[in-house]
Structures are given as structure tokens and as C-alpha cells.
Amino acid sequence: MTRWRSFSSRAAAWLLITTVLLASCALADIPKTPGLSAGGSKKDKLKAEKLPPCKACTALVNSFRDGIRRTERSKHDGGDAAWEEERLGSYKTSELRLVEIQEALCQDVVRGEDQCHQLAEDYEAQIEVWWKNHQTTDPDLHRWLCVEQAAVCCPDGFYGPNCDPCPTCFGNGKCKGNGTRKGNGRCACEAGYAGENCDSCGAEHYEAFRDETKLLCSPCHRACATGGCTGAGPNACRVCRSGWLMDSGRGGCVDVDECITANPCTKQQFCVNNEGSYSCLECDKSCDGCSGDGPDLCDKCADGYELRDGMCTGTETQSAEDATEDKPQTDDDRTTDDEETPATVEEVQPNDEL
Structure with a gap:
């Protein structure tokens, strides 16, 4: 009896080991899904990405606006026009339509979808208040929710915690933090412009036009090296680039x-x-x-x-050789050794005995 128990225990152990090995082999044979890794897929990473507060609120509002467009219903041809107007008018601000929009909310968001769903829950009460009481009198949901209620954005042209006005940047730059509660309000100038308010020309550019509100800077001629120019053309260069020489008599750069x-x-x-x-x-x-x-x-x-x-x-x-080289090859020129040697009758006749 003891010997039988010992044999049963060994058999059970071998059965367990065999089962584990077979399961491991089966898992090893399962093909891996392309694009997936230990860190998750690219899509999952984009969904989990955290956006800055204003961008996240803006993404939520844009998704809600898409829902409004998606649930628009046009009038049907024929029938009672007054009844249709009344029915569609009531649907426009109905709770049924709000539910339809909320069911698909954030599904169109690529970056920060998880964050969008969380914001939709956090701002659910405010969105319902806007839907019922403000969408007609205050139709700009972004301003109402993100700027006034959540206070994470500023109107365009304003920046910082108190939504201070941005400088104009002379029309040649953008205010840092524009439209958000962040930033310092300084001008980030476009290429070719410089100065605190983007009101002067940058390196290798010259002033082509200026009035009280507008400045236009154009690039120097390609002959000009670092040091810029005073105007258009190679004659306005301060220093010449390689391949050009400064003309001491006329001034400016002359091609070498x-x-x-x-x-x-x-x-x-x-x-x-x-x-x-x-x-x-x-x-x-x-x-x-x-x-x-x-x-x-x-x-x-x-x-x-x-x-x-x-x-x-x-x-x-030489002319004959050149003519041969230049002559295009024709099908007649593309003969093989087999074509040049006529086949014998024995070679082409079938063997009737086969």
C-alpha cells in the first residue's frame, strides 16, 4: 500500500510538470500583436497622455461641439411645418439630446482621452447648467466653461492667472501663454524679427516696410554673410559670404x-x-x-x-565605332547562339515513340 502511494505521488508530480511545460510551449507559439510592448501600444499611450489644463478643457469642449453637430436634425419635407418646428425646437435643448451627446463624449479625442473622460465627469454639473440655462444666451461653451467656470483658460489675446492683455508683438510674433492661465506674456517673435515687441529686424534681415502698426523684414541677399545688410541686393551687404568679394570702389559684394x-x-x-x-x-x-x-x-x-x-x-x-555605339539595338540584333545555328531535323522533330 505504501509503495502504491509513493508511485501515485510520483505520477501526479510528473503529470503536473508535463502540464506546465505544454502550457509554456503553447504560450510561446502565440504570435505577438504588432505595436504592443511591455509599455503598452502607442494608442494606449496617447489615450493616457496628460494635457495642460486649458488644452484638456478645450479638447472636451471640441468633442462636445462635435456631438452637437452630430445630433442636429433637419426638417422633413411635407407634413405639418408648425408641428415640425415645435418638435425640433424642443429637441434642440432637450435632455434626450444632451444624453446622446454625452454617451459619445471624448470618443473622438486621440491625445488625452482618459483625461477627457475624467473632465467630463468633473464638469458634468456645469455642462448641464449651460445646456439648460445658457446655450441660447451664452452660446460659446469654451468661454463659459473653460474661461469663466473652470478658470483654466483665458480669452484669445490674454494670458496668465489674471488674464492680463498680451502685447501686440507688432503682428510678428505670439504672446507666450496666449489664451491660457500660464506664460509670462513676452513676445515669441517669428523668424527674421527681434526685439521685446518684435518691432525690429533680426540677423540677416533688413527693414523693407514700416508704419505705426506694421513692420516687414526681408532676408538679405545670399551674398551677405553674418553681419546682415542695410537693404536689398548684394550691394547692401556689410560682410560678404564665401564666393563673393567686397568691392572697395562701389561697395557691396561682387561674385568671384x-x-x-x-x-x-x-x-x-x-x-x-x-x-x-x-x-x-x-x-x-x-x-x-x-x-x-x-x-x-x-x-x-x-x-x-x-x-x-x-x-x-x-x-x-572612329565614326563607324561611334555609329555602332549610338545605334539603338533592335530585335534582330538580340540573337542567341541557338538562333544563329539552324536546328537539325532530328532536333526539332518530336519522338513518336515516346
């Missing part, structure tokens, strides 16, 4: 012709001067050195070519 001063190209190339730079292009194949493009601008003719009528022209042998 590297093709003359440096001769930067190889023997089988010719130089083309560009504004502030240069390019090296290949000579014609008939040339042994050249000063430009074409067989008439060769320094001398390459092997197999001779000078005729001011142009390097191929000799008879």
Missing part, C-alpha cells in the same frame, strides 16, 4: 569668377561660373581638353578624331 582665378576643374572638364560658386561639366568625347560644351570648343582632338571645319570629327574607323 572661380573659373578664371582658380581653374578648379580637371583637363576633361570645363568650368561654368555660378553666382557665388561654380560647376565643372564634362567635355565632349571628341575633345582632349576643352573650353566649353561641344566638339567645336576642344583644345585639341582626342585620338580617333581630327579637326575639320573648326570641329573635331571622327575618322572613318
Whole structure:
């Protein structure tokens, strides 16, 4: 009896170990879902993201506005127009419509969806008050809820805890904290503008227009290096960029012709001067050195070519080779060894004995 119990215990242990091993193998064979990791999917991370207070409230309001548009009902053709008007009018501000909107609230939010659902619960009472008592007289839900009730946003053009007015930034920048209860109200200038109120031009820009309310800054000419310019064109540069030289007589920057001063190209190339730079292009194949493009601008003719009528022209042998190289290949030229050797009768006749 004792021996039987010992055998049963060992059998039960082996059965348990086998079951665990089989389960582990089965789990290992299950394919992993793409995009999922120990930290969760990208979608889950976006849902759980925490937005700043004003942005979060704005996302909730935008979702509610989408719900209003989604639940709009137009009049039907025919029937009693007065009855339709009365019925639709009552639905517009009804609790039924509010419930329809709230059921889908925040489902369209990508970033901060979880936070949006929490805010919907926190502000549920305020939203119901606005829906019943204020949506006709005060239709701007964002101002009513986010600015006045929750006090997490400011109207556009205001910033900070007390919603102080933003500076104008001369129309060339944005007030830091604009529309929120955050920020210091300083101007963040657009590219090309500088100054506390964005009322001056930045580096490498010049003043193209100014009046009492507007400033327009334009970029300096590409010839100008760091140091900027006094106006448009290369003549207004204070310092010249590489590839340009300051003209001591006329002032301003003059393009350097590297093709003359440096001769930067190889023997089988010719130089083309560009504004502030240069390019090296290949000579014609008939040339042994050249000063430009074409067989008439060769320094001398390459092997197999001779000078005729001011142009390097191929000799008879070279002309034939060039013609062969330039001739497009046809189907007749694409013959194989099998096509060139006629097949014998024995090779093409079927074997009737098979």
C-alpha cells in the first residue's frame, strides 16, 4: 500500500510538470500583436497622455461641439411645418439630446482621452447648467466653461492667472501663454524679427516696410554673410559670404569668377561660373581638353578624331565605332547562339515513340 502511494505521488508530480511545460510551449507559439510592448501600444499611450489644463478643457469642449453637430436634425419635407418646428425646437435643448451627446463624449479625442473622460465627469454639473440655462444666451461653451467656470483658460489675446492683455508683438510674433492661465506674456517673435515687441529686424534681415502698426523684414541677399545688410541686393551687404568679394570702389559684394582665378576643374572638364560658386561639366568625347560644351570648343582632338571645319570629327574607323555605339539595338540584333545555328531535323522533330 505504501509503495502504491509513493508511485501515485510520483505520477501526479510528473503529470503536473508535463502540464506546465505544454502550457509554456503553447504560450510561446502565440504570435505577438504588432505595436504592443511591455509599455503598452502607442494608442494606449496617447489615450493616457496628460494635457495642460486649458488644452484638456478645450479638447472636451471640441468633442462636445462635435456631438452637437452630430445630433442636429433637419426638417422633413411635407407634413405639418408648425408641428415640425415645435418638435425640433424642443429637441434642440432637450435632455434626450444632451444624453446622446454625452454617451459619445471624448470618443473622438486621440491625445488625452482618459483625461477627457475624467473632465467630463468633473464638469458634468456645469455642462448641464449651460445646456439648460445658457446655450441660447451664452452660446460659446469654451468661454463659459473653460474661461469663466473652470478658470483654466483665458480669452484669445490674454494670458496668465489674471488674464492680463498680451502685447501686440507688432503682428510678428505670439504672446507666450496666449489664451491660457500660464506664460509670462513676452513676445515669441517669428523668424527674421527681434526685439521685446518684435518691432525690429533680426540677423540677416533688413527693414523693407514700416508704419505705426506694421513692420516687414526681408532676408538679405545670399551674398551677405553674418553681419546682415542695410537693404536689398548684394550691394547692401556689410560682410560678404564665401564666393563673393567686397568691392572697395562701389561697395557691396561682387561674385568671384572661380573659373578664371582658380581653374578648379580637371583637363576633361570645363568650368561654368555660378553666382557665388561654380560647376565643372564634362567635355565632349571628341575633345582632349576643352573650353566649353561641344566638339567645336576642344583644345585639341582626342585620338580617333581630327579637326575639320573648326570641329573635331571622327575618322572613318572612329565614326563607324561611334555609329555602332549610338545605334539603338533592335530585335534582330538580340540573337542567341541557338538562333544563329539552324536546328537539325532530328532536333526539332518530336519522338513518336515516346
